[in-house]
Amino acid sequence: MLTHPTIDQLRALRLDGMAEAFVELQSQDAARDLAPAEWLALLLDREAAHRGTQRFKSRLRNAKLRHGQASIEDVDYRAARRLDKALFQQLAAGRWIAEHRNLLITGPCGVGKSWLSCALAQRACRDGYTVHYA
Known part of the structure; x- marks a missing residue:
């Protein structure tokens, strides 16, 4: 053959x-x-x-993520950013996206807010969510 x-x-x-x-x-x-x-x-x-x-x-x-390599599996909860592990894992589940809710991440400069946002966005992409621009 x-x-x-x-x-x-x-x-x-x-x-x-x-x-x-x-x-x-x-x-x-x-x-x-x-x-x-x-x-x-x-x-x-x-x-x-x-x-x-x-x-x-x-x-x-x-x-078009700024930190395309960011992932929720790489989040260091020991870093000095006072990140609540349970809350972040709940956010990573993506229920807030399914409920059409917004997310605002705040904190002092340099603690990794953008990186955490990109990690959540990367997880949303893995879960099948797409980007919609208004």
Whole structure:
């Protein structure tokens, strides 16, 4: 079986995740023992994951965050900013966004207000929220 036309056709149909998974499965000896339905399931899973990743990257790019690398997992609660861990984790859950509420972060200069805001925005992008400019 010629794999190049299949890969080219998958790419032409914009199924890049499937094309990458197809190439990987072709090179693995263990994949030869899989049933066609299992192959298809793996290809579909990879395509769905690829599309989800692309949507996240697009949302993050459109958000134009000052601190694009900020994430809630990297928040240091020991820093001298008097950040309430429970409150911040509640904010990170994003319920305030679903309820269409605003968030105002205040504090002295240099404590990381912008970074915390970007971390919350990055989490919102991961959760599927998009930026809407009024």
